[in-house]
Amino acid sequence: MSKYEILNTILSGLAILASVVSLSRSKKTSEKLIELENIHAELSQTQLAKIAEDKANSKKADLRISLQKHDGSYKFYIENLGPAKAENIYFNLRQGDFSNPIIGSEYSEKIPYEILNPGDYFTMHAVIALGGGYPSFPITLRWDNEDQSRSTKDFQVSL
Template identity: 40%
Template sequence: MSKFEVLSIIISILAVGISTISLVRTRKLAKEQLELERITAELSRLQIESIAEEKTNKTKPKFNVSLTKMGKSYNFYISNTGQGSAYNVNFELIDCEDSPLFNSELIDMFPYQEMRPGSRIKLLASLHFNSPSKYQSKLSWEDENGNKNEEIFWTSL
């Protein structure tokens, strides 16, 4: 074998070695890139879900029930602090044998036709010395799609 042939074989072997190393690195980079694309797709899906949930929360009512003393009288306040309206709102005290609410006021007010964002309902409460300090109440309503919802609240002085 001549020097030229040996040199050609060495150069060929080096070229095969360099090509093999390049191929291994390219496969490794391609694998990492596929993993990054999968993670990016998952993050995009989660972001879309978050945006959709945020959008639906903008149309949902959010309620708060509190018992407040103003002067010598006590009142239950039902507030809609959410960004959506509630329809056919009902309010009742649960497991309360000696209800401080006036039945006539409950019958006149409920079901409350529409509770818009930022609105509140005031109910006079007749508390006495033996009244419990905590009340459990249930608020039920319909959303704009006609779906029925309810939530339980614990209210204390």
């Protein structure tokens, strides 16, 4: 073999080696790219689910209840902290070992409470005897949302 043939063979071998190394690196890069695309797809799905959940929640009220002393008397405060109005609000004391603090005539007048807009509240008087300490009341609120769904929330309310 002549010098040129040997040099040509060496150069061809180096070219093959460079091609193999390049192909190997290209494969690794491609695998990483596919992995990143999968992560991006998962993130996109999570974002879409969050957007759908936020959209659904934008049509729902979030009611809360508390018992507070105001001007010497006790009142249940029912407030809407959600972004949508609540309609047909029902207020029920669940069965328990306590006397009913709700004034029957006021309950009949106000419940179901027709519409409670976001940020608004309404009150109901409570007659509480504190002889045995501070009582706690199991209360259920039920209401209709703007999206025509019905929500129910249970609370344990005390002073």
